[in-house]
Amino acid sequence: MARITLDDVTKRFGDEGESIIAVDDVSLEMKDGEFMVFVGPSGSGKSTLMRIVAGLETQSEGDVLIDDTVVNQLGPRARDIAMVFQNYALYPNMTVEENMSFGLKMSTEMPEDEIEETVTSTAEMMGISDLLDNKPGELSGGQQQRVALGRAIVRDPNVFLMDEPLSNLDAKLRTEMRTEINRLQHDLGVTTLYVTHDQTEAMTMGDRLVVLNYGELQQVGTPLECFYRPANRFVAGFIGSPSMNFFGRKVEDDTLQCDGFEYELTEPMRESVGDHKRVELGIRPEDVELHDSPVDGNDFEVVVDVVEPMGSIAYVYCRAAGQESDETFVVEADGKRAISEDQSFYAHIPPMDAHLFDVVTGETIHQRELDGDLGVTADEREQSADVSPNS
Amino acid sequence: MAADDASFDAENGSQRLDKDTKESLVRVVRHGVLLGWSFVVLFPLYWLASMSLKPPGVANQLPPEWVFLPTVYNYIQLVQDGEFLAAFANSLIMVGASVILVLIIGVPAAYVLSRYDLPMERDILVWILSSRMLPPIAVVLPFFVIFRALNLFDTRIGMVFMYVSINISLVVWVMKAFFDGIPETLEEAARVDGATQFQGFTKVVLPAAKPGIFSVAIISFIFAWIELLFGLVLTSFESVPVTLFVYSFIGSRSIEWGMLAAASMAMILPVVVFLIVVNKYLAAGLSFGVVIKE
Numbered sequence A: 001m002a003r004i005t006l007d008d009v010t011k012r013f014g015d016e017g018e019s020i021i022a023v024d025d026v027s028l029e030m031k032d033g034e035f036m037v038f039v040g041p042s043g044s045g046k047s048t049l050m051r052i053v054a055g056l057e058t059q060s061e062g063d064v065l066i067d068d069t070v071v072n073q074l075g076p077r078a079r080d081i082a083m084v085f086q087n088y089a090l091y092p093n094m095t096v097e098e099n100m101s102f103g104l105k106m107s108t109e110m111p112e113d114e115i116e117e118t119v120t121s122t123a124e125m126m127g128i129s130d131l132l133d134n135k136p137g138e139l140s141g142g143q144q145q146r147v148a149l150g151r152a153i154v155r156d157p158n159v160f161l162m163d164e165p166l167s168n169l170d171a172k173l174r175t176e177m178r179t180e181i182n183r184l185q186h187d188l189g190v191t192t193l194y195v196t197h198d199q200t201e202a203m204t205m206g207d208r209l210v211v212l213n214y215g216e217l218q219q220v221g222t223p224l225e226c227f228y229r230p231a232n233r234f235v236a237g238f239i240g241s242p243s244m245n246f247f248g249r250k251v252e253d254d255t256l257q258c259d260g261f262e263y264e265l266t267e268p269m270r271e272s273v274g275d276h277k278r279v280e281l282g283i284r285p286e287d288v289e290l291h292d293s294p295v296d297g298n299d300f301e302v303v304v305d306v307v308e309p310m311g312s313i314a315y316v317y318c319r320a321a322g323q324e325s326d327e328t329f330v331v332e333a334d335g336k337r338a339i340s341e342d343q344s345f346y347a348h349i350p351p352m353d354a355h356l357f358d359v360v361t362g363e364t365i366h367q368r369e370l371d372g373d374l375g376v377t378a379d380e381r382e383q384s385a386d387v388s389p390n391s
Numbered sequence B: 001m002a003a004d005d006a007s008f009d010a011e012n013g014s015q016r017l018d019k020d021t022k023e024s025l026v027r028v029v030r031h032g033v034l035l036g037w038s039f040v041v042l043f044p045l046y047w048l049a050s051m052s053l054k055p056p057g058v059a060n061q062l063p064p065e066w067v068f069l070p071t072v073y074n075y076i077q078l079v080q081d082g083e084f085l086a087a088f089a090n091s092l093i094m095v096g097a098s099v100i101l102v103l104i105i106g107v108p109a110a111y112v113l114s115r116y117d118l119p120m121e122r123d124i125l126v127w128i129l130s131s132r133m134l135p136p137i138a139v140v141l142p143f144f145v146i147f148r149a150l151n152l153f154d155t156r157i158g159m160v161f162m163y164v165s166i167n168i169s170l171v172v173w174v175m176k177a178f179f180d181g182i183p184e185t186l187e188e189a190a191r192v193d194g195a196t197q198f199q200g201f202t203k204v205v206l207p208a209a210k211p212g213i214f215s216v217a218i219i220s221f222i223f224a225w226i227e228l229l230f231g232l233v234l235t236s237f238e239s240v241p242v243t244l245f246v247y248s249f250i251g252s253r254s255i256e257w258g259m260l261a262a263a264s265m266a267m268i269l270p271v272v273v274f275l276i277v278v279n280k281y282l283a284a285g286l287s288f289g290v291v292i293k294e
Helices: A046-054 A096-107 A112-126 A141-153 A171-188 A199-205 A223-228 A233-238 A267-273 A378-387 B002-052 B073-080 B082-115 B121-130 B136-149 B156-180 B185-192 B197-208 B210-225 B229-234 B242-247 B257-284
Strands: A004-013 A020-030 A035-039 A061-066 A081-084 A159-163 A191-196 A208-213 A216-221 A245-247 A250-252 A255-258 A261-264 A279-283 A289-291 A300-309 A313-320 A329-334 A344-348 A355-358 A364-366
Touching: A004 A046, A020 A046, A020 A061, A020 A216, A035 A046, A035 A199, A046 A081, A046 A159, A046 A191, A046 A208, A081 A141, A081 B185, A096 A112, A096 A141, A096 B185, A112 A141, A141 A171, A171 A199, A191 A199, A199 A223, A208 A223, A208 A233, A216 A223, A216 A233, A233 A279, A233 A355, A245 A329, A255 A279, A267 A355, A267 A364, A289 A329, A313 A344, B002 B257, B073 B082, B073 B257, B082 B121, B082 B156, B082 B197, B082 B210, B082 B242, B082 B257, B121 B156, B136 B229, B156 B210, B156 B229, B185 B197, B197 B210, B210 B257, B229 B242, B242 B257
Parallel strands: A035 A191, A035 A208, A081 A159, A159 A191
Antiparallel strands: A004 A020, A004 A061, A208 A216, A245 A279, A250 A255, A255 A261, A279 A355, A289 A344, A300 A313, A300 A344, A313 A329, A355 A364
16 A cells, blocks of 8 residues: 655656647645546546556656655556556456466566465455456456456555546446445555546545646545535536536626626625636536526526436526527426426526636636535545444 | 138248248358359369379370379379479478568567657658569569679578568568557556566567467468579579479470479478468457457
8 A cells, every 4th residue: 555646747748849748747645545536538637647657657747656755767567556447458368367367477476376366366356256267358348347457456556546447338337336446445445546537437436536637737625525616617517417507707896797697796706706807607507496486686587498307307408588699508407397398487596506717717716605524535424424323 | 710820820831931942042052152162262273183193194184084093103203302302391491480580570570660659660661561562573683693792592591581571571561550459558557567568578469469470470481482483593402492393393395294283282281281280370360358449
């Protein structure tokens, strides 16, 4: 187990002058045993950052530390890491058993019989004992994925690196494996770095998320912090599904001018806005309310464009009545409520649930109101839950 | 109601009959076509084999004698004639060595071209291919002069180089495409697992590339084995390849058909043996236990 520290890490690709910055001055620290998820859209530099930690890529600037050792000059071999690749990268010519023992043979002095024993017990744990004599080509996607995980676990490394390991599985299997990886990481307690572009995976798996965009660190925090206390507009829009709705562009006379309606800012909002002139309001779909008649002066008439029933809830795509553009925003409504296309409602944006962002910098200038401590990680939540019945 | 059922059954039955007839008709046609094609393909081979088994004087009769007493006379003559065995052994050694050498040079070259961003990579590849762009007859005389100058004329080593130069572009191009198809994450996985880059190549990539390597090996073998022109010009006595020896049965006055056929049959043998040995790998195809990134 180990701590990982990234210190001002920058990675440039290409020649001097016309280089592309893949990772831009990222600093962060992963605690021992932590499950950290790098999340961001494609091209955000999350995979590059992981490959830098793995030693498969060398950073252009900055330091990578495992525990207190600077590992900049060390290859993957010396870093004692195990990695699960998106395409699993199982050795096609070797059996499952050979795949799993390869790392132990290469990186340790372990005697043959001990290797065999370790492989057998790991295979049992992963439920792949009966596949040991098969070649990867004979396995299903889900089985290959298990073998890839087993190959990483059997090494008993300092750090697990997982590069979008679930993206080639079908939806059902993905959900199953998500839970399983969570459980494994929890049981083994190995520091794990997980890369994904899927914000659901990020939310459900990580102790902490590292949100990246264009190679720049956007926010580091627990899933709930990133969800409820987004550092900027990007994080607000990226975390959460469906995405947060954004309205407005500029503030005039303490009123936010939006396409099709106006939104008068409340006192706390005005304080946050201060001198900012160009401001955007963000509200999550589950916080917008649809009423038959206006609740307060900020409510505005909307017309339903599309309804997507999901069962217990429905996503209702609406457009403000007097709106110029074709853009819609989404409202999460009760699934049992009868809502049809072209129906009219009054949309209510509760001021306490709204975020405000500076349009120019994207920075969050006003957070929603909230109670509870969002800095608590899943593990800590679990621990406190374990303790509470007795106390 | 019962009558309805009966007519329904009858109808059903006749439909089934129709289907059966159609299926058997298709089967007959398919077998007919295959038989016909097999005849086209195998007849020359049969002709050659039968000619090699005919006694002298019968082999070249036209119309041929369809019924004759087979004899291994031609084969015995061949074996007793030391020159044929010498040429056969020459060819086996030279071609075998050239295949090993061309793989030793070509496979790592292809790997480097596939994995590293080299300056002028495209040009290097075209340059390698350009070695085969001129027709052999156009370069054979310059080669003769060069071989004389370098004391390679009529040497086995000279012929090995010649065969390597014939096959190197094939090996590099085919193997580069093959390595391109092997995901780089395999080597990365090996490196993370503690292997050095070289071990990653030898223990993971090369075994994964086996079908490709055996494919280019067999094709290189065949190309070198059947080469005649360079052997004709660049050898005289010491390093005569078996093709040249077979060719020698076509004299200016007469053709020794029986011996020619027997020697040709013997020439087929190594290719068949080689194919049988590597067939497993050729058939293995390209099943890499990895999912290609979409």
